[in-house]
Amino acid sequence: MNDKQNYSMSLAKPEANQLSAKQKAAVFIGVLGLFIFALAIFNVDFPNKTMFLTLSVALISAGVILFANSLYLSKLEGIKNDGVWFKSIASRGVLAWTIGLFLTGFYIVLYFFPRYLGLGSKGAENNGLIALFDPLSFLLSGRPASQWFVYGTLYTLAILIFGYKFILKYRHNRYQQLRTFSVMFFQLGFAFLIPEFMARLNESPDYNLPYYDIKSMWPLNYYLFDGWSINGFLSSGTLGFTLLIFGILSIFVISPFLTYKYGKRWYCSWVCGCGALAETAGDSFRQLSSKKLSAWKLERWLVHTVLVFSVIMTAAVVYTYLGSDPNKFWLTRNSFLLGVGVFLTLIFTLVFVFKRQELGKDAKYGAIGFFVIIAALFAMHYTGTSDKLFLVKSSSLRSAYGLYIGSIFSGVVGTGFYPILGNRVWCRFGCPMAAVLGFQQRLFSKFRITTNGGQCISCGNCSTYCEMGIDVRAYAQKGENIVRSSCVGCGICAAVCPRGVLKLENDSMEGRINPNEILLGNDVDLMDLVNKK
Numbered sequence: 001m002n003d004k005q006n007y008s009m010s011l012a013k014p015e016a017n018q019l020s021a022k023q024k025a026a027v028f029i030g031v032l033g034l035f036i037f038a039l040a041i042f043n044v045d046f047p048n049k050t051m052f053l054t055l056s057v058a059l060i061s062a063g064v065i066l067f068a069n070s071l072y073l074s075k076l077e078g079i080k081n082d083g084v085w086f087k088s089i090a091s092r093g094v095l096a097w098t099i100g101l102f103l104t105g106f107y108i109v110l111y112f113f114p115r116y117l118g119l120g121s122k123g124a125e126n127n128g129l130i131a132l133f134d135p136l137s138f139l140l141s142g143r144p145a146s147q148w149f150v151y152g153t154l155y156t157l158a159i160l161i162f163g164y165k166f167i168l169k170y171r172h173n174r175y176q177q178l179r180t181f182s183v184m185f186f187q188l189g190f191a192f193l194i195p196e197f198m199a200r201l202n203e204s205p206d207y208n209l210p211y212y213d214i215k216s217m218w219p220l221n222y223y224l225f226d227g228w229s230i231n232g233f234l235s236s237g238t239l240g241f242t243l244l245i246f247g248i249l250s251i252f253v254i255s256p257f258l259t260y261k262y263g264k265r266w267y268c269s270w271v272c273g274c275g276a277l278a279e280t281a282g283d284s285f286r287q288l289s290s291k292k293l294s295a296w297k298l299e300r301w302l303v304h305t306v307l308v309f310s311v312i313m314t315a316a317v318v319y320t321y322l323g324s325d326p327n328k329f330w331l332t333r334n335s336f337l338l339g340v341g342v343f344l345t346l347i348f349t350l351v352f353v354f355k356r357q358e359l360g361k362d363a364k365y366g367a368i369g370f371f372v373i374i375a376a377l378f379a380m381h382y383t384g385t386s387d388k389l390f391l392v393k394s395s396s397l398r399s400a401y402g403l404y405i406g407s408i409f410s411g412v413v414g415t416g417f418y419p420i421l422g423n424r425v426w427c428r429f430g431c432p433m434a435a436v437l438g439f440q441q442r443l444f445s446k447f448r449i450t451t452n453g454g455q456c457i458s459c460g461n462c463s464t465y466c467e468m469g470i471d472v473r474a475y476a477q478k479g480e481n482i483v484r485s486s487c488v489g490c491g492i493c494a495a496v497c498p499r500g501v502l503k504l505e506n507d508s509m510e511g512r513i514n515p516n517e518i519l520l521g522n523d524v525d526l527m528d529l530v531n532k533k
Contacts, residue, residue, distance in 0.1 A: 022070040030063020040129040041117065050135040061161045068165035077172035089419065090284050096419035104416030111412070114147035141199035148211075149196075155277065156192045160184055162280035169283070173495045175504070179269055183276035190215040191273045201239075208235045212243060215271050217250045219310040220433035227321045256440055262506060263447025264437035265489025272433070274426055277415065278467065279490065282423025286467040286492065289422030295469055299428050299486065300365070307435040308369045312376045315340055319380055337377050344373060355443055358513060362442075424467040428486060438485030446506045447489060448513075453479030455499045462493035462502060476501050483513050 019027070036056035039046075046052040088095035109116050118128025126134055130145050133153060137145035163184045170176035191213045201207045210223075210232040218224045224247050233240040258266045268275045315337070322333045348370045356363045414426025427434050441447060453476060462472035468486045472493045475482045482502075494502040 020070055023067050026063045026065075026067035026070065028063075029066065030060050033057065033059030033061075033063065037129060037132070040132040043118070043128050046132065049132050053132050053135060056132075057157060060157070064161040065164055068168050072165075072168040072171070084287060090287070092288065092420055096285075100416060100419040103418070104412055107412040107416050110147055110151055111408075117147055117150065119147050120144070137196075140193070140196035142203060143199060152192055155273070156187050158281045159187045159273075159276045162283070163276075166280050166283055170495060173491075175491050176495060179491075180280065182270045183272075183279065186215050186271050187273050187276050206237055207239070208232045209240055209243070212247075213273070214243070214246070216273070217247070217255060217267075217433065219307065219314065219436065220272075220274075220431065221247075222310060222314065222432075225314055225318050225321075227317070230321065255437070259437055259440040259445050261446060263445045263487070263489050264434070264441045265447065265487075265491075265504075267437060268427065268434060268488035269490045274414070274431065275424075275488065278418075278423040278427060282418045282467075285418045285423045287422075287464050288420070289424060289428070289467050289469045291463055291466070291469050291471050299469065300362075302429045303431065303435045303438075304365065304369055306430050307432040308372055310432040311344075311373055315373075315377065316380060334381065337381055341374060341377050344370060351443065359442070422467060422469075424469075424488075427488065428468055434486070434488075441487070442483065442485045444509070445483075446509065446512075447483075448505055448507070449475075449482040449487065449489075449493070450503050450505050451476040451479050451481065452501050452503075453477055456501045457499055459498060461496040461498065465492050465496050467492070472502070481512060 033056040036052055036059070040052075085091045087093070089099065090096070114130070115121065116128075118126050118130040120126045120130075125131070126144055130147060130150055133145040133150050136153065137143060137149050141149075163180050166180050167177050170180075195211050195213055198207075198209045198212060202209055208231075210229045212229075213221065223229055230244070233244040236243075255267070269279065318336060319333050322331060322336055324333055326332050326335075348366070351359070351366070352363060359366065414430060417425050422428075449472075456473070456476040458473060458477060460473050462476060463470070463474075466472050467490065468484075468488060470482070470484055470487060472482065489504060491504050494504060
């Protein structure tokens with residue numbers, strides 16, 4: 001009889017933790033590929049680096065693909081729990097902690113001790129793991145590999161192979177398949193290949209293009225307005241100037257328009273590399289995202305604090321790049337600070353006047369952030385010099401931001417803690433881009449998740465698998481639309497709902513937020529019924 005006909009739907013079936021012979025073989029093949037990387041880290045000198053790099057990537061890819069085929073193609077379509085809370089890797093067990101510690105250690109070495117991966121210093125040749133990637137780097141950009149090239153290659157590989165696994169798992173859902181193809185395409189093309197090709201253009205004296213992931217916008221791309229970046233764009237002719245203008249338009253025109261039309265999901269779930277890794281390689285850990293009220297409060301404070309810090313640091317970087325003489329600079333430091341202050345004041349005033357009731361307490365928190373930024377702008381004006389801000393060297397401030405936000409938070413914690421805190425730690429608690437898009441989504445986006453409370457059976461699948469820590473069931477039980485700033489529109493809650501209660505929609509602004517104080521069921525006003533008793 002067909003295995004699908006015998007398939008058990010039990011949440012705690014005893015064989016959930018057992019691997020089949022095919023799965024064990026797939027794991028062995030994948031580990032062989034990782035073993036080649038391990039040998040490279042210990043400075044094994046491979047006679048043909050191109051062949052061994054190809055072999056390791058092929059083995060890792062084959063292992064994941066064979067494992068995914070065995071795991072999902074023999075099952076009925078649809079999402080099942082499949083003993084997820086009984087697996088060590090998916091329920092903060094020993095295997096999860098082991099992987100978490102390994103990933104965290106890798107990020108620490110990558111960011112702070114790349115010499116241990118074989119990075120050559122002061123023009124010396126690479127060795128170890130980084131040297132293994134030299135052939136691919138020379139092929140794409142014409143230069144030796146760096147630790148960032150190794151990281152980008154592994155990052156892209158993880159998204160592609162685990163994206164295949166994700167597509168098999170959600171093969172019954174067209175929306176999930178399309179957005180997975182999208183993040184795979186943007187990561188491979190825009191984040192990996194195009195920047196490498198741009199580096200090859202720099203071999204010409206006409207170009208000095210900075211390394212630029214076109215899809216990465218400010219404030220996620222916090223180095224866009226650094227002096228070296230702007231100088232690189234401006235010294236690269238029409239192409240460089242076009243890329244700089246595109247980067248600015250992405251922030252102030254393209255992003256708000258797309259968020260208005262589709263919500264923050266257009267970026268966080270369809271384009272962003274961080275979201276791509278979280279959705280593919282991190283899919284097994286989405287249920288670990290905390291749904292506690294305390295986690296939500298911490299999330300709101302942290303992510304918006306990082307955003308305020310990002311705005312201040314960006315203003316500080318641009319301030320030090322500019323000059324004070326109006327005869328030499330069409331945009332002087334003082335006029336820049338004034339322009340930023342006026343722009344932020346205008347946004348704050350419009351939001352506070354027209355959206356204060358919708359935002360509730362968030363309006364007060366937003367006011368705190370606004371006044372902090374304005375105070376920082378005043379401090380820049382009175383204490384800023386060509387190399388100092390707030391009486392501290394501007395380079396030190398910039399390095400501190402890159403270290404604590406760009407490295408430790410987004411890398412070490414954001415990815416290393418997948419198996420412990422869930423796959424969207426960085427997106428929830430630290431990403432300034434998520435804060436900006438969430439602000440826009442909350443205020444003027446057409447996107448919402450509509451709910452049919454009369455059909456909800458309170459199974460809790462939606463809340464369990466919400467990677468952003470939203471208690472979706474609480475909204476569904478009341479028939480209330482979901483318009484949370486943190487929602488990335490991944491659609492998994494709708495995919496795992498057995499009753500079709502949830503639906504992702506782009507509709508008019510009217511009626512987008514409809515809080516109900518009752519539980520809907522059979523057209524009975526249950527609260528009135530309770531109050532009569």
